[in-house]
Amino acid sequence: MPHIDVELERLKTKLLEMWDLVEYQLQSGREAMLNADQELAKLIVKRDKKVNQYDLKIDRMCENFFALFTPVAVDLRMVLAVLKINANLERIGDTAEGIARFVQKLDSPVDSQLLELTQVLPMYEEALAMFAECRVAFISNDPKLAKALIKRDKMLNKIYRKSDAVATKFMQENPNKISEALAILSIIKKLERVGDQVTNIAEEIIFYREAKFVKHKQDKKKKKD
Amino acid sequence: MGKKTKLEAIDLDAYYGDFHALKSINIAMEEKAVTAFIGPSGCGKSTFLRTFNRMNDYIEGFRTEGQILIDNKDIYQKDVRVDELRKNVGMVFQKPNPFPKSIYENVVYGLKIQGVKKKSVLEEAAETSLRRAALWDEVKDKLHKSALALSGGQQQRLCIARALAISPSVLLMDEPASALDPISTAKVEELIYELKNDYTIVIVTHNMQQAGRVSDYTAFFYMGELVEFNKTKTMFTSPKDERTQNYITGRFG
Numbered sequence: 001m002p003h004i005d006v007e008l009e010r011l012k013t014k015l016l017e018m019w020d021l022v023e024y025q026l027q028s029g030r031e032a033m034l035n036a037d038q039e040l041a042k043l044i045v046k047r048d049k050k051v052n053q054y055d056l057k058i059d060r061m062c063e064n065f066f067a068l069f070t071p072v073a074v075d076l077r078m079v080l081a082v083l084k085i086n087a088n089l090e091r092i093g094d095t096a097e098g099i100a101r102f103v104q105k106l107d108s109p110v111d112s113q114l115l116e117l118t119q120v121l122p123m124y125e126e127a128l129a130m131f132a133e134c135r136v137a138f139i140s141n142d143p144k145l146a147k148a149l150i151k152r153d154k155m156l157n158k159i160y161r162k163s164d165a166v167a168t169k170f171m172q173e174n175p176n177k178i179s180e181a182l183a184i185l186s187i188i189k190k191l192e193r194v195g196d197q198v199t200n201i202a203e204e205i206i207f208y209r210e211a212k213f214v215k216h217k218q219d220k221k222k223k224k225d
Numbered sequence: 226m227g228k229k230t231k232l233e234a235i236d237l238d239a240y241y242g243d244f245h246a247l248k249s250i251n252i253a254m255e256e257k258a259v260t261a262f263i264g265p266s267g268c269g270k271s272t273f274l275r276t277f278n279r280m281n282d283y284i285e286g287f288r289t290e291g292q293i294l295i296d297n298k299d300i301y302q303k304d305v306r307v308d309e310l311r312k313n314v315g316m317v318f319q320k321p322n323p324f325p326k327s328i329y330e331n332v333v334y335g336l337k338i339q340g341v342k343k344k345s346v347l348e349e350a351a352e353t354s355l356r357r358a359a360l361w362d363e364v365k366d367k368l369h370k371s372a373l374a375l376s377g378g379q380q381q382r383l384c385i386a387r388a389l390a391i392s393p394s395v396l397l398m399d400e401p402a403s404a405l406d407p408i409s410t411a412k413v414e415e416l417i418y419e420l421k422n423d424y425t426i427v428i429v430t431h432n433m434q435q436a437g438r439v440s441d442y443t444a445f446f447y448m449g450e451l452v453e454f455n456k457t458k459t460m461f462t463s464p465k466d467e468r469t470q471n472y473i474t475g476r477f478g
Binding site: 002004005070071072073074075076077211 | 433434437461462463464470473474475476
């Protein structure tokens with residue numbers, strides 16, 4: 001294998017390790033939320049430092065790669081994509097940490113009616129599924145799968161948009177559970193961001209494979225409408 | 226491209242005896258822009274470069290089919306005088322090749338051959354050319370010293386000054402910086418960047434980064450074929466042909 005490919009493989013491997021860790025963090029966040037598991041929440045917060053270390057390491061590896069290999073064409077796009085995916089993974093890691101911090105405020109498992117009404121669980125499942133499939137799209141160099149993921153973000157947005165009204169109603173009816181409802185509302189907001197970040201990563205995969213910019217295309221469409 | 230075409234090849238084939246060196250090349254190069262020719266050794270890029278001032282004419286068995294146009298005129302027509310053509314098309318080679326004469330004599334050599342005798346005209350041409358070649362400040366106090374005493378990088382810029390002295394409109398450069406150290410290379414590249422305001426420049430280079438830095442357009446040649454020709458930015462970010470991609474990313478073969 002040419003030296004440049006060996007280095008690119010190392011970079012990809014490191015990114016995928018980070019990806020696994022962030023996915024684990026996000027899954028753990030779900031478990032912690034469901035069970036109001038303080039210990040697990042604490043662990044998630046602690047493990048975010050490890051995510052940050054990966055972020056720094058990958059940034060440094062990219063910097064070195066630019067300096068030593070002056071990549072062009074597909075190699076250049078690959079490293080640019082890795083840089084941006086890295087930044088998004090780090091943010092998703094922060095999200096998992098943020099969810100854990102909200103869990104730390106919960107005294108008992110979340111009210112099942114609140115879970116049901118807000119649809120936070122299906123939203124969480126979808127965000128996790130999108131995140132996992134995005135990883136598949138990256139590994140298998142599959143821009144089609146990446147494009148399909150971008151469309152799936154709509155479901156998360158839909159739940160997010162309804163959440164304010166749903167939570168308000170719940171709080172009015174259950175004034176003793178306001179802080180719990182606020183925590184779930186914050187988690188929903190964070191999950192909506194995860195959807196956006198997965199979208200960003202999917203856009204980078206398309207850029208890397210097809211040399212096309214797809215980001216901000218939606219904005220242009222909206223303006224035309 | 227929008228701008229005027231300066232150099233053009235139409236269905237150009239070139240042969241060294243039985244060897245088919247260039248195969249049906251079609252390309253139109255923009256005026257006052259830098260076009261880089263890249264490709265592995267033996268791909269035909271230097272042969273193609275040299276067709277624009279008919280440098281290959283001296284090689285036994287060399288012949289062309291098709292057309293090479295400069296300002297829409299076919300330079301292989303019988304009525305074209307090669308010495309006139311070369312006044313318009315200057316050339317700089319890989320290794321600096323100053324004459325074993327003074328710096329001044331090197332620069333004005335072409336003009337003297339053309340019959341210019343007036344000292345003031347020659348002196349002015351020497352200064353203008355040396356300034357354009359970004360060498361004036363370094364040599365203005367030793368114009369009558371031997372050109373061979375200059376460093377390699379200075380000698381190369383002297384050769385560029387010599388090419389500019391006869392007021393060409395096209396400058397052909399065959400790996401002009403490959404024998405130079407990084408500082409001299411940077412100076413030559415900077416010079417190319419400035420000269421393109423007034424000249425149409427074609428440069429053959431094996432240095433991908435150099436092609437990226439100095440050229441507006443890049444042409445990739447492989448086994449006598451023009452594989453891809455596009456804006457340099459496009460060539461180095463999203464080349465269309467897989468062979469181009471393999472070459473510029475160093476994975477050829």
